[in-house]
Structure formats: C-alpha cells, structure tokens
Amino acid sequence: MPTWKSKICRGMDVVETITFTRQDTDQTGKVITVSACHVPAEQKSREEWSQAEIDAIGESVVKDLDRELERRKSLN
Secondary structure, eight states: OOEEEEEEEEOSSSOOEEEEEEEEEOTTSOEEEEEEEEOOSSOOOGGGOOHHHHHHHHHHHHHHHHHHHHHHHHHO
C-alpha cells in the first residue's frame, strides 16, 4: 500500500520547491520510491505555508505518483 515518505520544502528565504515522495513495497519486499517536485507560483516563506496547503498540493499529484509506483512494481 503506497504511503507518504516525505513532503519537503526547500529554499533559503522563501520556499522554492516542495518535493513529494511516495513509497511502496513490491512482491519481493523491495522498497520502491517515486517523487514529484512542485514549484510554487507564489513566493512565501516556510512559516507562511500551512500544512493544509502543502497537503492539498500533495493530493493533486498523489494519483500520478501511485500510478508510477504500480508501474514500477509490475516491472519486477
């Protein structure tokens, strides 16, 4: 079952990117991870970002990440 591994904001003064990483385990027990990077249109400091905003962006990419996890699992 896919789970969130991390949601990481990067940038010095403002959040420049947010990286979303999902992981799952294939039939052999090997951990598979996939990531997506979001570049915010609005420049805000980390303190100005709410967890709810970050989670909402994550929900917009979760289907694609899970689809890629399934694809990679089927290659083994």
